[in-house]
Amino acid sequence: MIAVQARRSHRTERIAVIGLRVAAGFVILAMATLLLYLAYEGTKTFYVDKFPLWKFLFSTSFDPDSGQVGSGVFIIGTLAVTLFAILVGGPFGIAVGIFLAEIAPYRMTQLLKPAIEVMVGIPSVVYGWLGLTLLVPLIRTHTNSPSGFGLAAAGIVLAIMILPTVITLSEDAFRSLPPTIKEGSLALGATRFQTIMRVLVPSASSGLAVALILGIARAIGETLAIQMVIGNATRLPMGIFAPTAALTTEIVTDMPGATEGTLLEHALFSMAFLLLVIAMLLIVFVRLALRKRN
Amino acid sequence: MKRNAALAALLVGCSAAALTAPAFANTSITIAGSTALLPLVKDASEAYQKAHPDVQISVSGGGSGTGINQVAAKAIDIGDSDIQAPAHPELHDNRVAVIGFAVVTNPDVKLKGLTKAQLQGIFSGKTTNWKQVGGADEKIVVINRPRNSGTRAVFTKTIMGSAVIDESSQVEDATGTVVSVVKTTPGAISYAAFSGTRGSGLNELEIDGVAPTDDNIRSGKYPDWSYEHMFTQGEPTGEVAKFIDFVAGSKDLVERDGFILISSMKVKETDR
Numbered sequence: 004m005i006a007v008q009a010r011r012s013h014r015t016e017r018i019a020v021i022g023l024r025v026a027a028g029f030v031i032l033a034m035a036t037l038l039l040y041l042a043y044e045g046t047k048t049f050y051v052d053k054f055p056l057w058k059f060l061f062s063t064s065f066d067p068d069s070g071q072v073g074s075g076v077f078i079i080g081t082l083a084v085t086l087f088a089i090l091v092g093g094p095f096g097i098a099v100g101i102f103l104a105e106i107a108p109y110r111m112t113q114l115l116k117p118a119i120e121v122m123v124g125i126p127s128v129v130y131g132w133l134g135l136t137l138l139v140p141l142i143r144t145h146t147n148s149p150s151g152f153g154l155a156a157a158g159i160v161l162a163i164m165i166l167p168t169v170i171t172l173s174e175d176a177f178r179s180l181p182p183t184i185k186e187g188s189l190a191l192g193a194t195r196f197q198t199i200m201r202v203l204v205p206s207a208s209s210g211l212a213v214a215l216i217l218g219i220a221r222a223i224g225e226t227l228a229i230q231m232v233i234g235n236a237t238r239l240p241m242g243i244f245a246p247t248a249a250l251t252t253e254i255v256t257d258m259p260g261a262t263e264g265t266l267l268e269h270a271l272f273s274m275a276f277l278l279l280v281i282a283m284l285l286i287v288f289v290r291l292a293l294r295k296r297n
Numbered sequence: 298m299k300r301n302a303a304l305a306a307l308l309v310g311c312s313a314a315a316l317t318a319p320a321f322a323n324t325s326i327t328i329a330g331s332t333a334l335l336p337l338v339k340d341a342s343e344a345y346q347k348a349h350p351d352v353q354i355s356v357s358g359g360g361s362g363t364g365i366n367q368v369a370a371k372a373i374d375i376g377d378s379d380i381q382a383p384a385h386p387e388l389h390d391n392r393v394a395v396i397g398f399a400v401v402t403n404p405d406v407k408l409k410g411l412t413k414a415q416l417q418g419i420f421s422g423k424t425t426n427w428k429q430v431g432g433a434d435e436k437i438v439v440i441n442r443p444r445n446s447g448t449r450a451v452f453t454k455t456i457m458g459s460a461v462i463d464e465s466s467q468v469e470d471a472t473g474t475v476v477s478v479v480k481t482t483p484g485a486i487s488y489a490a491f492s493g494t495r496g497s498g499l500n501e502l503e504i505d506g507v508a509p510t511d512d513n514i515r516s517g518k519y520p521d522w523s524y525e526h527m528f529t530q531g532e533p534t535g536e537v538a539k540f541i542d543f544v545a546g547s548k549d550l551v552e553r554d555g556f557i558l559i560s561s562m563k564v565k566e567t568d569r
Contacts, residue, residue, distance in 0.1 A: 234468075235443075260444060263370070
């Protein structure tokens with residue numbers, strides 16, 4: 004009787020292990036397929052159309068009809084909006100993280116946390132729409148930008164969108180510090196502000212780096228919300244309020260009309276592959292930052 | 298799509314085996330492509346399905362390029378497009394209506410019309426202020442459609458001539474977006490299908506003194522128009538052929554959605 008039961012539980016355990024392995028294997032398979040497919044399609048620009056890689060990365064002349072797919076404009080556009088977003092949203096997010104972990108009274112944390120969770124759940128099309136209906140007219144009336152669309156509108160929308168990521172992760176970074184360092188600092192007579200700025204922030208620096216890197220990753224990948232407000236103009240951002248385009252917005256704008264097998268389609272795939280490479284690099288940075296902490 | 302058909306067949310099979318089968322549609326037609334033609338195809342498909350409950354029609358957008366690509370790849374039955382498909386000679390071109398495009402500006406631009414040469418100057422980026430074409434001293438904000446957009450292709454062919462569209466202008470990717478952006482942006486100019494511009498409150502420009510009206514398109518005076526194409530793999534048969542005929546023949550729907558009946562055209566052109 005016991006032996007039968009033991010054998011049976013042994014069998015269910017083995018089935019469970021096989022099930023888990025299949026699930027894990029499937030994830031790896033899906034990732035590998037995605038990577039290989041994007042690499043295959045994304046390099047056609049270079050080996051089918053013979054467009055040089057350096058020109059793809061650094062030339063700003065994008066006109067597929069005349070054989071030019073220099074994507075410098077989109078790469079710089081992506082970097083510019085991301086930089087804008089992280090410069091505005093990064094410090095702000097970390098500040099809120101400090102506030103939540105160290106200063107906010109319990110009641111306030113209870114109120115803020117769900118609010119931040121809601122921010123994560125709002126679909127990006129809603130952010131984009133708010134940007135289009137509130138931010139763009141605001142920029143148009145208060146600056147010399149004739150349309151209001153452009154880098155600043157996209158950067159501000161992105162800064163708001165990355166806030167939840169940065170806030171949550173930096174709060175976690177502070178909460179995971181051992182309480183003894185804070186107590187030690189306070190015991191030595193440091194004020195709360197001195198403790199936060201001189202002890203807690205440096206100690207949590209690798210966790211804060213992770214918060215910022217994942218915020219950057221979120222910003223680089225965002226598509227719809229910024230496509231609605233960036234202006235989608237194939238030109239370098241000549242000033243903070245000028246229209247430009249990013250890698251993601253260029254893909255989504257021209258994808259519907261890109262005929263299979265054309266240079267335009269290949270170039271869009273190359274941009275998608277480039278985004279994947281950037282995402283992978285960012286994850287490597289996250290790993291490095293975490294390793295430093297351990 | 299084929300997969301949908303297979304799924305439907307599977308569902309029919311299963312339910313037939315399990316219970317008495319409910320009435321499933323036994324023909325399905327899948328359509329995708331041009332967003333300009335979308336309103337007409339949608340309305341026609343609803344009317345057609347009401348009259349033929351055994352036919353199931355699914356309609357989606359994606360743009361003219363998507364329509365041509367997908368039907369060429371045999372993923373869908375009908376690919377809608379504002380432009381011809383010279384790259385795919387195997388596709389059968391079914392023309393269902395005529396679509397007109399208007400050049401529109403923000404209402405604050407008080408000009409009644411422009412010449413083709415003036416439009417070429419504006420859209421190629423050489424003319425940048427409304428006062429250069431007789432308007433007020435105000436910056437021109439050009440709004441374009443994406444590369445390979447059908448609306449843009451027709452505009453390029455019928456208005457731009459040998460002039461090249463300035464790639465550094467702002468781009469919005471759907472008729473509806475273009476209309477709302479032009480409406481809210483002072484000094485903005487763009488081009489869009491009649492179905493989107495009519496009743497939108499935008500300033501519709503005359504081109505070389507000819508107003509963008511159905512009659513001016515019928516007589517061949519107004520240049521910016523095209524045929525709407527529903528491409529099929531080879532000559533259409535069965536319900537697909539019947540549906541295409543239905544779209545082209547629905548006078549009420551065609552006119553209500555802002556299109557022009559092909560049979561009412563006085564000018565005949567083959568290469569649009």
